[in-house]
Amino acid sequence: MNRIDEAPVFFSGRNAMIIGLVSLAYLLLSGWLIGYKPDQLYLVVFFLALYYLSVPTRKFIVAFSIYIVFWILFDYMKAFPNYRLNAVHIQDIYLAEKYVFGIQSNGVLLTPNEYFLQHKNLAVDIATGFFYLCWMPLPLAFSAYLLYKKPMVFYYFSLSFLLVNIVGWVLYYSFPAAPPWYVQLYGFSFNAHTPGNTAGLDSFDRFFNAGIFKQLYTKSSNVFAAMPSLHASYPVVALYYGIKYKVGLGKNIVIALIMAGTWFAAVYNSHHYIIDVLAGISCAIVTLVLFRLLLKTTWLNQFIASYQKLVN
Secondary structure (H helix, E strand, O other): OOOHHHOOHHHOHHHHHHHHHHHHHHHHHHHHHOOOOHHHHHHHHHHHHHHHHOHHHHHHHHHOHHHHHHHHHHHHHHHOOHHHOOOOEOHHHHHHHHHHHOEEEOOEEEOHHHHHHHOOOHHHHHHHHHHHHHHOHHHHHHHHHHHHHOHHHHHHHHHHHHHHHHHHHHHHHHOOEOOHHHHHHHOOOOOOOOOOOOHHHHHHHHHHOOOHHHHHHHOOOOOOEOOOOHHHHHHHHHHHHHHHOOOOHHHHHHHHHHHHHHHHHHHHOOOOOHHHHHHHHHHHHHHHHHHHHHOOOHHHHHHHHHHHHHHO
């Protein structure tokens, strides 16, 4: 046990002042960029509570700060819509999907999304809803496991997670693309003020009378960010680290099942074309190669060492 004169350094006045100023700066910047939302205050309170509660919770929340950075950057995308930088691809990606993956049904060529829309099944609706809910719980749960079982792999995975998002966001701004449900509802005309939509996931919400996906998609940072599907990217990165660092056959099978289920759910529920999913898989592969190259640099290893020092 620590003696009284050996109180943990994170209770120091200097640390408290720095954390307080950073928290205030975040709230002020958020209010200026995208307007105040209760979620922002909840995030600050959650971070401060875990930081000051105990040594284990402090280590946990500092380690997981990389995910807080991701959340903040993703949220701030609302202030800089990608359609202001480049034209949104609507009809061309729809026609490309139909040309490459089109399905003949009653003499009509349909995209897979349109085909599934005509062949909905409640059991599949529910199953794909559960798979799609894993988009963030999977990387977070996998990270928590790695943090306590394979700490160095945790740093590799969490930084790869942030990197795959950055790669995906670059593509979002380079190639704004409408999701399949947009074409189903609005055709090929561009409407910059289109709100997020649950699309096929509405069946899941109605069955459980929960409104889970409705809440998620009303907070969407950008409707025109369907290419690539980062939902498809995350489990690929997790499976790579699971296999490479031998986390166990059972865990890898679960990750692989969630990965396949998420890919199917994305198309079945009209949130992504198959082209988007393939782009997401490619995005993950590029990220993993890029991260391995970056690991050969001095600056990244120094950053990881500093990151570890903060956590420990």
